[in-house]
Amino acid sequence: MHIELRHLRTIKAIHDSGGLARAAEVMNMTQSALSHQVKGLEDQAGVELFVRRSKPLRLSAAGQRLLRAAERILPEIEAVGEEFRALRSGRSGRLHIAIECHACFDWLFPVLEQFRRAWPEVDVDIRPGLAFGAMEALMREEVDLVISSDPERLEGIGFNPLFDYSPTLVAARTSPLAEKPFIEAEDLRDQVIITYPVDRTRLDVFTGLLTPARVEPQAVRQVELTAVILMLVASGRGVSVLPDWVLREAKYQPDYVTRPLTAKGLTKRMYAATREEEATLPYMAHFLRLARTEPVKLQRQ
Amino acid sequence: MHIELRHLRTIKAIHDSGGLARAAEVMNMTQSALSHQVKGLEDQAGVELFVRRSKPLRLSAAGQRLLRAAERILPEIEAVGEEFRALRSGRSGRLHIAIECHACFDWLFPVLEQFRRAWPEVDVDIRPGLAFGAMEALMREEVDLVISSDPERLEGIGFNPLFDYSPTLVAARTSPLAEKPFIEAEDLRDQVIITYPVDRTRLDVFTGLLTPARVEPQAVRQVELTAVILMLVASGRGVSVLPDWVLREAKYQPDYVTRPLTAKGLTKRMYAATREEEATLPYMAHFLRLARTEPVKLQRQ
DNA sequence: CATGATTATGAAAATCGCTCATGCACATCG
DNA sequence: CGATGTGCATGAGCGATTTTCATAATCATG
Numbered sequence: 293m294h295i296e297l298r299h300l301r302t303i304k305a306i307h308d309s310g311g312l313a314r315a316a317e318v319m320n321m322t323q324s325a326l327s328h329q330v331k332g333l334e335d336q337a338g339v340e341l342f343v344r345r346s347k348p349l350r351l352s353a354a355g356q357r358l359l360r361a362a363e364r365i366l367p368e369i370e371a372v373g374e375e376f377r378a379l380r381s382g383r384s385g386r387l388h389i390a391i392e393c394h395a396c397f398d399w400l401f402p403v404l405e406q407f408r409r410a411w412p413e414v415d416v417d418i419r420p421g422l423a424f425g426a427m428e429a430l431m432r433e434e435v436d437l438v439i440s441s442d443p444e445r446l447e448g449i450g451f452n453p454l455f456d457y458s459p460t461l462v463a464a465r466t467s468p469l470a471e472k473p474f475i476e477a478e479d480l481r482d483q484v485i486i487t488y489p490v491d492r493t494r495l496d497v498f499t500g501l502l503t504p505a506r507v508e509p510q511a512v513r514q515v516e517l518t519a520v521i522l523m524l525v526a527s528g529r530g531v532s533v534l535p536d537w538v539l540r541e542a543k544y545q546p547d548y549v550t551r552p553l554t555a556k557g558l559t560k561r562m563y564a565a566t567r568e569e570e571a572t573l574p575y576m577a578h579f580l581r582l583a584r585t586e587p588v589k590l591q592r593q
Numbered sequence: 594m595h596i597e598l599r600h601l602r603t604i605k606a607i608h609d610s611g612g613l614a615r616a617a618e619v620m621n622m623t624q625s626a627l628s629h630q631v632k633g634l635e636d637q638a639g640v641e642l643f644v645r646r647s648k649p650l651r652l653s654a655a656g657q658r659l660l661r662a663a664e665r666i667l668p669e670i671e672a673v674g675e676e677f678r679a680l681r682s683g684r685s686g687r688l689h690i691a692i693e694c695h696a697c698f699d700w701l702f703p704v705l706e707q708f709r710r711a712w713p714e715v716d717v718d719i720r721p722g723l724a725f726g727a728m729e730a731l732m733r734e735e736v737d738l739v740i741s742s743d744p745e746r747l748e749g750i751g752f753n754p755l756f757d758y759s760p761t762l763v764a765a766r767t768s769p770l771a772e773k774p775f776i777e778a779e780d781l782r783d784q785v786i787i788t789y790p791v792d793r794t795r796l797d798v799f800t801g802l803l804t805p806a807r808v809e810p811q812a813v814r815q816v817e818l819t820a821v822i823l824m825l826v827a828s829g830r831g832v833s834v835l836p837d838w839v840l841r842e843a844k845y846q847p848d849y850v851t852r853p854l855t856a857k858g859l860t861k862r863m864y865a866a867t868r869e870e871e872a873t874l875p876y877m878a879h880f881l882r883l884a885r886t887e888p889v890k891l892q893r894q
Numbered sequence: 895c896a897t898g899a900t901t902a903t904g905a906a907a908a909t910c911g912c913t914c915a916t917g918c919a920c921a922t923c924g
Numbered sequence: 925c926g927a928t929g930t931g932c933a934t935g936a937g938c939g940a941t942t943t944t945c946a947t948a949a950t951c952a953t954g
Contacts, residue, residue: 386654
């Protein structure tokens, strides 16, 4: 049997307007078309949908069953149509974010909180766990935005600069490194380094300092949570290199010292990668603006 | 925008089978047809439903939204189809019953209880409140069966005899009527008669006894519930005429006496009226059989 | 029973959906 | 690197379905 939405719309219209002719009027069709349509459906279903005995065509038991289905289904379709219209107009959309940078949760959550208020219809999500292959996911439209500090040249992908930050060493106040005004690669040769559990190619200590200098630290310990890293550092179990914004609080605590990497300090830039054509979507543009300004404000607090 | 179920089926098939060609296979169509269909829908909706970048066509965000709708709607349609099939095969149907006779609840409930067990898919209901116009409702397919003891000759309506009963007088043991072996119209001229709150033309006392004899009782008091009628009778506030099956218990109680109407006793026949063509439906036939036999069994208890 | 309102029907026209044949893009492999 | 394979897109044309038009049948009512 092949019920189609057309049939549901017809059944509902006939019932609502109370008659073929009136329903036809509403649907911009002829009364004849509806008559044929109803007959066709009844033949297919092998079931009488209307009671013919009384003149203004009334629903039979089966017809009522179909009407119930119509009243559940048609609004659903209507809603999809509405969402598509919102999508076209740019009010709605999807913003699934992949983060390559672990510490970014710090500023990302406040930014998303702001964003949700402005764009309630946009479907927001953070997708961790694909730190590797995030760019591929972006290209395949599995995600819509990637937070990354390593811009690459990729077909159809644009890297929108957000803000600059300085990977900064944090150590216990009692650490011998506290003596030095800044940190060089050699200083870390005999240190335990605590990092997020990701590849070295995405860790600023290595890409910006150790790997170029071909220095291997005494050990690398991988820890998931920023708070835990700081605890371990405080208790002298190792040192870590974190973005300066993460250390804005640690900076003034008696347990820690923070030191720049190299004499001039290291500066990196955070980017939000998007598919080029989507960077101009209104909600995307808004997110990018928030992600440029909010972390800076946060920093100043 | 004109989404159709066809589109939902297609979207789902493409997603499930992972590709146009495979989906086409499943749906017994050409790959081309699906391609055209998807394109048509995308043009109409103004929204990309699939990501073309990656080769085995994957759903875009909008496509996923549509898929969600499909997964809710298609089973619903499927269910309607299934119900229609059941309807055609006679396993399912509607049995909405109107009762003209108040006292019939007594045997109707046990019958319906039995029936429900045998025909779980049939939509059973009792519709009180249309005691008047029950036959019209039957003809208009607002109900499917009417319990009545007044057969009429009506186009397309058949009256199926159920069982015979005797309208029987019930009075308090202390009533002067207890002296008489049977009751005649004149005996009731100075009595208060307690009846159900329905028209006289549907009350056996009147149609079978008083009206033909042109006797008007002292008063008529209308009471809804059988149990209350019996209470009032017991306390000598009046007498009543009820079907014998209602009185099967009262008969042996010391508070009551029951007496036949007229010397020979009055006999009436209970009928179930249905639309003629439906009397042979399997579930309808079963109901009729139950309604013929169960009340009799009940009586014997 | 005449009249207006409502639904049904048959044939022709219009539209729609599908297929066929083929093209294009991309990946894989000898 | 061209050959081959896989998967999707496209345009033309056919056929089926849907709609319309014109008109008949049916029903409700004064």
